[in-house]
Amino acid sequence: MxxxxxxxxxxxxxxxxxxxxxxxxxxxxxxxxxxxxxxxxxxxxxxxxxxxxxxxxxxxxxxxxxGKGQMFMKDTVGTAGFFHDPTLGAEMRFIPKVSARLCAGGGSFVTDSDVKEHLCFNAAWLAAKGSASRMVAMEVFGNSMSPEIKEGDTLLIDQSQTEIYAGAIYAVGVEDTILVKRIEKHPNKLVLCSDNRDYAPIYLERDEMDAARIIGKVIWNSREYR
CATH class of the missing domain: 1.10.260 (434 Repressor (Amino-terminal Domain))
Structure with a gap:
């Protein structure tokens, strides 16, 4: 048949x-x-x-x-598509999840921006949170941000939000590493803080601040229970 x-x-x-x-x-x-x-x-x-x-x-x-080959066309970080879900009666939007991982520890050298899959969100909710077209999802490994953020969590990052607010959580690039930390801005220095007190703060003095780049603010966390 x-x-x-x-x-x-x-x-x-x-x-x-x-x-x-x-x-x-x-x-x-x-x-x-x-x-x-x-x-x-x-x-x-x-x-x-x-x-x-x-x-x-x-x-x-x-x-x-x-049904063969890659599911999605090659995307750039931050692109997403819309669709209407009649069941929910809402406009939905795909956000790319990239291969790069955020380190809650000593630093991630996995910085590949290739899209590995897409996550689906309510478009109105995304719009209320920030710039959906600049959002990207990344997975976490390490426990320096525990218990707020744990290894295996997937974080949604808005790359349009790079202004530093004390105590907020950001994805931060330092040289070739990607970290997830709370950031405090002190005179002539940045302080990258971990929630896990076993990890000491990272101080970036004035001459080191140029090496740091604020990738974006963390606005959502998904946790898979194991």
């Missing part, structure tokens, strides 16, 4: 987007539910579906059609 390409595609897209019904998928594609039935009968993926899914979600056309 010949495999039904449409059924496979529908399952693939629903799993990737969190869409829970074919009616919602049809709405996302801008077609009637009967359009899905018609495509199923022909057992052929319409070209306009591939274009719509690419534009709306950023899915790679080859992955849409075959």
């Amino acid at each position: 010949q495999e039904n390409k449409i059924d496979e595609l529908i399952g693939r897209i629903m799993d990737a987007t969190g869409i829970t019904s074919q009616s919602s998928l049809a709405a996302a594609l801008g077609i009637n539910r009967s359009g899905i039935t018609h495509a199923r009968k022909k057992n052929q993926v319409p070209d306009k579906w591939i274009l719509k899914l690419y534009r709306k979600f950023g899915f790679h056309p080859q992955w849409i059609e075959t």
